[in-house]
Amino acid sequence: MRSDIGxxxxxxxxxxxxxxxxxxxxxxxxxxxxxxxxxxxxxGIKRSQVGALFTGRAPQAYMMLQYNQALLxxxxxxxxxxxxxxxxxxxxxxxxxxxxxxxxxGVIDYALCVTNEASGLWMDQVGxxxxxxxxxQFEAPYGCTTPALYxxxxxxxxxxxxxxxxxxxxVSVENRRWALDxxxxxxxxxxxxxxxxVLNSRMIASPLRMLDCAVWYPGGIATAMVVTRADLAKxxxxxxxxxxxxxxxxxxxWVGERMGGFxxxxxxxxxxxxNTGALVAAKQAYEMSGLKxxxxxxxQTSAPFSFVHLMMLEELGFCGRGEGGDFVASGGIxxxxxxxxxxxxxxxxxxxxxxxxxxxxxxxDQIHGRAEGRKVADVEIGMVHGHGGPxxxxxxxxxxxxxxx
Amino acid sequence: xSNAATPADWAxxxxxTAGPYFLGLYQPSPETKDFWAGVELRxxxxxxxxxxxxxxxxxxxxxxxxxxxxxxxxxxxxxGKVYSFSEVHRAASxxxxxxxxxxxxxxxxxxxxxLFTRIIPGSAPVKIDAPVQVxxxxxxxxxxxxxxxxxx
Numbered sequence: 001m002r003s004d005i006g007x008x009x010x011x012x013x014x015x016x017x018x019x020x021x022x023x024x025x026x027x028x029x030x031x032x033x034x035x036x037x038x039x040x041x042x043x044g045i046k047r048s049q050v051g052a053l054f055t056g057r058a059p060q061a062y063m064m065l066q067y068n069q070a071l072l073x074x075x076x077x078x079x080x081x082x083x084x085x086x087x088x089x090x091x092x093x094x095x096x097x098x099x100x101x102x103x104x105x106g107v108i109d110y111a112l113c114v115t116n117e118a119s120g121l122w123m124d125q126v127g128x129x130x131x132x133x134x135x136x137q138f139e140a141p142y143g144c145t146t147p148a149l150y151x152x153x154x155x156x157x158x159x160x161x162x163x164x165x166x167x168x169x170x171v172s173v174e175n176r177r178w179a180l181d182x183x184x185x186x187x188x189x190x191x192x193x194x195x196x197x198v199l200n201s202r203m204i205a206s207p208l209r210m211l212d213c214a215v216w217y218p219g220g221i222a223t224a225m226v227v228t229r230a231d232l233a234k235x236x237x238x239x240x241x242x243x244x245x246x247x248x249x250x251x252x253x254w255v256g257e258r259m260g261g262f263x264x265x266x267x268x269x270x271x272x273x274x275n276t277g278a279l280v281a282a283k284q285a286y287e288m289s290g291l292k293x294x295x296x297x298x299x300q301t302s303a304p305f306s307f308v309h310l311m312m313l314e315e316l317g318f319c320g321r322g323e324g325g326d327f328v329a330s331g332g333i334x335x336x337x338x339x340x341x342x343x344x345x346x347x348x349x350x351x352x353x354x355x356x357x358x359x360x361x362x363x364x365d366q367i368h369g370r371a372e373g374r375k376v377a378d379v380e381i382g383m384v385h386g387h388g389g390p391x392x393x394x395x396x397x398x399x400x401x402x403x404x405x
Numbered sequence: 406x407s408n409a410a411t412p413a414d415w416a417x418x419x420x421x422t423a424g425p426y427f428l429g430l431y432q433p434s435p436e437t438k439d440f441w442a443g444v445e446l447r448x449x450x451x452x453x454x455x456x457x458x459x460x461x462x463x464x465x466x467x468x469x470x471x472x473x474x475x476x477x478x479x480x481x482x483x484x485g486k487v488y489s490f491s492e493v494h495r496a497a498s499x500x501x502x503x504x505x506x507x508x509x510x511x512x513x514x515x516x517x518x519x520l521f522t523r524i525i526p527g528s529a530p531v532k533i534d535a536p537v538q539v540x541x542x543x544x545x546x547x548x549x550x551x552x553x554x555x556x557x
Contacts, residue, residue: 130497136431141548142509142523143501151491152511159533206492256521259511260462273489
């Protein structure tokens with residue numbers, strides 16, 4: 001099954017709203033509305049032209065049924081197709097995937113995609129998150145934490161492939177270097193760190209130490225994008241970023257229950273804690289775009305712990321299975337000369353907003369030479385990975401400066 | 406979560422609260438009440454599909470192989486091996502802090518079913534493939550839960 005949708009749709013407008021903890025407190029809805037209006041303005045479209053509104057999962061700090069309709073209600077738009085795209089962190093990119101499908105099917109001309117989270121302003125994310133990540137009957141009563149759930153994957157991954165804590169720590173070090181250049185990164189004032197700093201930081205849930213873990217973004221970010229078809233993008237818009245390929249795969253909801261999975265990719269022969277849906281999603285995205293890993297100039301990944309970056313580098317195709325540790329240790333993602341990887345600092349040092357399109361925003365900015373942090377030269381093609389925990393839902397999207405087919 | 410010494414009444418759902426605010430009803434779970442009744446009797450029960458011969462996680466409603474919803478509860482051996490584990494140093498909440506560090510992990514039972522659980526170092530340390538045996542203990546939230554003790 002091969003899709004002909006690659007490069008048939010493009011992003012033609014982006015808007016963003018940020019509130020830091022030190023600013024006046026804002027709700028996700030406030031941020032989302034401001035970002036959406038900015039995206040429509042940049043694209044040069046009117047409210048009446050929005051054919052579809054796709055939003056990510058309802059924000060943790062604004063839980064309501066039909067959040068999408070609260071936003072639609074605020075914007076005073078009347079889309080003919082609207083929905084929340086639920087696979088948590090993967091649903092952010094999922095909004096653009098659904099937009100592309102609707103546009104390619106010819107049922108709309110413009111889609112507005114919005115993600116907005118402000119959990120960092122309103123919630124104790126460390127304390128509350130296990131309520132979202134762990135099964136309330138079979139996991140939470142044992143005292144599980146979000147790091148301890150991911151640590152189950154780390155335990156097996158390191159065991160099966162001989163990955164070392166030192167190799168994982170290199171990811172934290174390189175993420176931090178990018179973050180120091182970015183005006184909005186959570187850890188930009190904290191200075192550089194070394195492998196030793198990571199290995200000496202406090203144990204959280206073995207084998208994960210404090211500096212192996214993502215920092216929750218101390219604020220809220222909303223990102224909105226306007227997506228349209230190739231003919232409209234070429235005829236009516238000055239700037240377009242082409243959606244060359246995408247894929248998505250969700251394998252489970254809870255870690256313990258993932259281990260009851262079998263008979264579907266990537267667990268055809270039975271369950272494990274090393275092969276994730278990113279493998280399947282990346283394969284779809286490469287096939288759709290006609291590209292291979294060597295064609296990618298820049299990569300952003302949604303990885304809340306250092307070891308997850310190594311797994312993702314493997315599953316996204318940048319090194320072989322089990323080679324992520326060696327790849328990183330030998331300079332594969334070095335700030336100087338490596339694959340430009342998490343160019344805002346990643347979840348570990350830019351910070352993790354519960355979900356969002358900010359990684360795709362960064363990639364689009366890099367492609368058009370206007371990144372807010374360190375600029376990467378000559379970016380033609382970027383890959384973005386989005387994920388919802390615990391390593392349950394994955395999306396991959398490849399975007400390009402020019403249409404590829 | 407309930408702090409009562411009796412098991413949560415999953416068949417009728419749990420009231421979720423945040424301070425004084427009622428957040429909603431955690432989904433009732435009639436499909437697991439027999440599992441928790443077994444725990445009260447200190448028996449580890451799993452779902453079993455007589456149609457396909459599959460042992461299944463206690464939450465299963467339908468057999469993924471044959472689609473049968475006529476799953477029965479069967480007593481498991483209680484023996485297994487450590488599949489993965491993590492020693493938790495930063496506890497989930499103040500209720501768990503006094504126990505930290507404690508080990509949680511995934512155990513692969515002889516029947517092939519994996520359970521997320523508390524793993525207790527017995528006469529041997531916790532490591533991958535270490536043999537474990539089920540036990541039943543009242544953990545920090547006051548609930549009686551199946552746990553696994555590392556066997557010699």
